[in-house]
Amino acid sequence: xxxxxxxxxxxxxxxxxxxxxxxxxxxxxxxxxxxxxxxxxxxxxxxxxxxxxxxxxxxxxxxxxxxxxxxxxxxxxxxxxxxxxxxxxxxxxxxxxxxxxxxxxxxxxxxxxxxxxxxxxxxxxxxxxxxxxxxxxxxxxxxxxxxxxxxxxxxxxxxxxxxxxxxxxxxxxxxxxxxxxxxxxxxxxxxxxxxxxxxxxx
Amino acid sequence: xxxxxxxxxxxxxxxxxxxxxxxxxxxxxxxxxxxxxxxxxxxxxxxxxxxxxxxxxxxxxxxxxxxxxxxxxxxxxxxxxxxxxxxxxxxxxxxxxxxxxxxxxxxxxxxxxxxxxxxxxxxxxxxxxxxxxxxxxxxxxxxxxxxxxxxxxxxxxxxxxxxxxxxxxxxxxxxxxxxxxxxxxxxxxxxxxxxxxxxxxx
DNA sequence: CGATGAACTGACGGGTCAGTCAGTATGGTG
DNA sequence: CACCATACTGACTGACCCGTCAGTTCATCG
Numbered sequence: 001x002x003x004x005x006x007x008x009x010x011x012x013x014x015x016x017x018x019x020x021x022x023x024x025x026x027x028x029x030x031x032x033x034x035x036x037x038x039x040x041x042x043x044x045x046x047x048x049x050x051x052x053x054x055x056x057x058x059x060x061x062x063x064x065x066x067x068x069x070x071x072x073x074x075x076x077x078x079x080x081x082x083x084x085x086x087x088x089x090x091x092x093x094x095x096x097x098x099x100x101x102x103x104x105x106x107x108x109x110x111x112x113x114x115x116x117x118x119x120x121x122x123x124x125x126x127x128x129x130x131x132x133x134x135x136x137x138x139x140x141x142x143x144x145x146x147x148x149x150x151x152x153x154x155x156x157x158x159x160x161x162x163x164x165x166x167x168x169x170x171x172x173x174x175x176x177x178x179x180x181x182x183x184x185x186x187x188x189x190x191x192x193x194x195x196x197x198x199x200x201x202x
Numbered sequence: 203x204x205x206x207x208x209x210x211x212x213x214x215x216x217x218x219x220x221x222x223x224x225x226x227x228x229x230x231x232x233x234x235x236x237x238x239x240x241x242x243x244x245x246x247x248x249x250x251x252x253x254x255x256x257x258x259x260x261x262x263x264x265x266x267x268x269x270x271x272x273x274x275x276x277x278x279x280x281x282x283x284x285x286x287x288x289x290x291x292x293x294x295x296x297x298x299x300x301x302x303x304x305x306x307x308x309x310x311x312x313x314x315x316x317x318x319x320x321x322x323x324x325x326x327x328x329x330x331x332x333x334x335x336x337x338x339x340x341x342x343x344x345x346x347x348x349x350x351x352x353x354x355x356x357x358x359x360x361x362x363x364x365x366x367x368x369x370x371x372x373x374x375x376x377x378x379x380x381x382x383x384x385x386x387x388x389x390x391x392x393x394x395x396x397x398x399x400x401x402x403x404x
Numbered sequence: 405c406g407a408t409g410a411a412c413t414g415a416c417g418g419g420t421c422a423g424t425c426a427g428t429a430t431g432g433t434g
Numbered sequence: 435c436a437c438c439a440t441a442c443t444g445a446c447t448g449a450c451c452c453g454t455c456a457g458t459t460c461a462t463c464g
Contacts, residue, residue: 168374
């Protein structure tokens with residue numbers, strides 16, 4: 001059903017287009033059902049193609065899902081980088097990064113990450129993918145802090161440490177909020193993060 | 203194989219003993235293979251019993267695994283509470299709590315938690331279990347901070363906020379370290395946590 | 405000593421699903 | 435046009451595994 005995905009990809013060879021279609025379909029299904037409950041047949045059905053064709057482009061299910069996860073995460077990361085490159089004061093840039101890190105309400109990609117970390121415990125291809133992307137993500141935050149320190153706006157003792165602490169704090173809060181919706185809600189998350197940010201940048 | 207588990211349980215009815223045997227077997231298998239890869243047959247084989255018997259005591263696999271997860275987590279939590287009750291200065295108690303929160307090297311229960319959060323996205327019984335235990339865990343940390351504030355040793359603005367921030371920070375760091383062993387290692391984790399603790403207690 | 409029921413076995417049904425394969429459509433090329 | 439490679443189909447297989455059930459063992463008690 002629905003192949004709303006003739007955007008953005010230029011004039012690549014047809015095979016590549018199909019590959020990307022399948023990746024995006026896999027992302028859609030994973031987002032809806034979760035990684036563990038995603039079947040090859042579901043991805044095929046989502047595009048109205050046969051399961052054989054999925055396996056024509058991807059040898060195994062594991063390879064497909066890891067590639068799809070990477071595809072989704074790289075897209076989001078690229079979007080964030082573009083936002084950051086448009087410029088602004090260090091403070092504004094930091095806010096942009098933090099806000100796009102967040103489990104904003106209805107922002108389902110945290111569910112994918114939470115499952116991704118779990119799958120990474122078993123699947124080597126996922127482990128590698130999740131690790132690279134986690135680090136790339138923190139890198140963006142670290143740069144924002146470093147720039148702020150360089151310009152004198154922030155006063156972190158060690159921007160890289162601060163970046164890791166903030167990133168891990170946000171990840172932990174995302175789990176509390178997304179995985180089981182406990183006492184931590186969206187408003188509280190923002191407050192806790194905001195306080196931590198202030199403490200880190202002095 | 204191996205049923206090294208005739209400890210600790212007093213003279214409960216035989217059924218209850220068997221239930222607990224099965225729960226501990228399930229914990230052992232989950233710890234080794236991960237939650238997602240745990241089969242009812244594996245649990246049975248680990249005890250040298252039939253799969254039928256497992257289903258005699260637990261209606262569904264989901265119920266078994268959620269109960270086993272709760273069993274393991276409650277045991278650890280009880281152990282921590284005993285440690286805390288032995289007393290000490292607020293600073294010592296805080297260190298005990300923080301150190302037992304940690305993904306200490308070889309401490310495999312973080313793997314279970316990481317998978318638990320992911321499973322909680324799909325399974326209602328896991329969601330409930332993981333949520334309750336997460337909160338109980340933070341509660342212990344919050345008490346340690348509150349006591350320290352009361353005695354004047356610490357100066358948190360809001361001990362509960364600090365507890366949540368520290369707990370989430372540690373969870374996030376555990377993921378980085380356990381799930382994909384990226385740039386964050388055990389030594390660095392301890393340093394990052396220690397700095398955050400100092401910042402929180404002033 | 406029967407009898408009753410709880411604890412337990414192990415074979416099996418029935419459903420699911422990843423990956424295969426023989427065969428079909430399509431579009432480009434000589 | 436004939437040829438051929440690439441893209442694609444969909445039925446199928448082989449494996450896996452949860453949960454069931456008919457039947458067995460065993461302890462307890464009237």
